Amino acid sequence: MIRRHPLAEQAADELLRRIGAGEWPVGQKLPGETTLAAQLGVGRSTVREAVRELAGRRVLESRQGAGVFVVGTQPVEDWDRVLRRAAITDVLEGRLAIETEAARLAAARRTATDLRALKRTLAERSRAAAESPDDEYVEADLAFHRAVITAAHNLVLAELFDSFVPRIRRAMLDMLKLDAAHARHRGDQAEHAAIVDAIRAQDPELAAGRSRSHLAGVRDDLPG
Amino acid sequence: MIRRHPLAEQAADELLRRIGAGEWPVGQKLPGETTLAAQLGVGRSTVREAVRELAGRRVLESRQGAGVFVVGTQPVEDWDRVLRRAAITDVLEGRLAIETEAARLAAARRTATDLRALKRTLAERSRAAAESPDDEYVEADLAFHRAVITAAHNLVLAELFDSFVPRIRRAMLDMLKLDAAHARHRGDQAEHAAIVDAIRAQDPELAAGRSRSHLAGVRDDLPG
DNA sequence: GCTCCTCAGCTTGTCTGAGGAGCTGCCGCC
């Protein structure tokens, strides 16, 4: 599978190289688009696309009337990659931090709609645990936990959780494959129901505590 | 600080929204440039720049002669942007989740070296609170909190905290400018020392509780 | 001397028209 490299992409690479080489430090203004176009031997719109690509990677930032500025020396790190490389216990502890706080906030802020979603996803999870294949069970479990996050009404926590989801999904599927009977935690439907109860009762401390002990249990059950 | 949104950026956001909504699943081809331009009500080059930006974020990929294709539904986590746009209370609650859990783990895992770093950064913070300009005080405060994170020995939490730092720094500086005497929390040196004490005593619950109440206090002190 | 205003000259932002290069599916030929 060969890959073509449009001029705009090559121009972006060249700019990235020069930035990495220190030609323009962070905060510095790049030459104007017309100047850069002449330097790189391409048209102005090609330079603009190259700059736009690096802007998408949080390396450059252009301000109309002022110029194009360096805001970082290397492309934004790929969270998925960080999480893939991190130890699974580290990931789980991150998840634990997020979900425990989310459960606490959910108990304080949940609406009637949130509660309905929690009960629905809890029932669905119960059904899937009993009769669905692994992948559907995992999705049902994730959907339930996502409903808790939603009820917390905090966009940052929601984004954090979503960024964890791919890694969590992989880890769960791996666990289920290794030891289906044990890893499915057939008994932990009760733990999930208890979290919903605490949120329903609007008891933040209880919701946080139950969420924490559930996830700590998952962590400590990990092989290795 | 108001922020302008060029058309190309708005177009990118709109495309991202539609992709997230499932209008074009992964692997699907988007309509042609001219069609998209008409749909979005912008020129062709604007569409091209929007596509190029999403290509930089690994969401789209364009192949000459074939079309533009979706390669992922979620951009490479651009945390700084998410955090910049999020409400400051949401950000603080995310930080609270991370730091509370980190304090708990730190109490359990801290080494003698960690403890020395905590004491050193605590003393430095105390000095800076008394006699340094705002920006140095902020850095000293962040360095202390980073030392707590380090003591937790969890790379995911550390990365999360680091990604929060720029936003936290900005918010702190803004607060100090608004109301220097109050916002500096001159009394909260004791709160920080108490966190170190709990970590030194290897009491996870106490460390977590003190960390939580400190940050909850910061959140509740926010103007508005 | 200081502050504020105006403006010229720069910058990026957007649109359009043109032509080049490459892919894909159709259609006729063998």
Added chain:
DNA sequence: GGCGGCAGCTCCTCAGACAAGCTGAGGAGC
């Protein structure tokens, strides 16, 4: 059925024009 060629689509690049916005110099007013 298998193959080659072609038409029509796509993205790629450029140039030119004008709009919108920033910045610093210099003048007006105090």
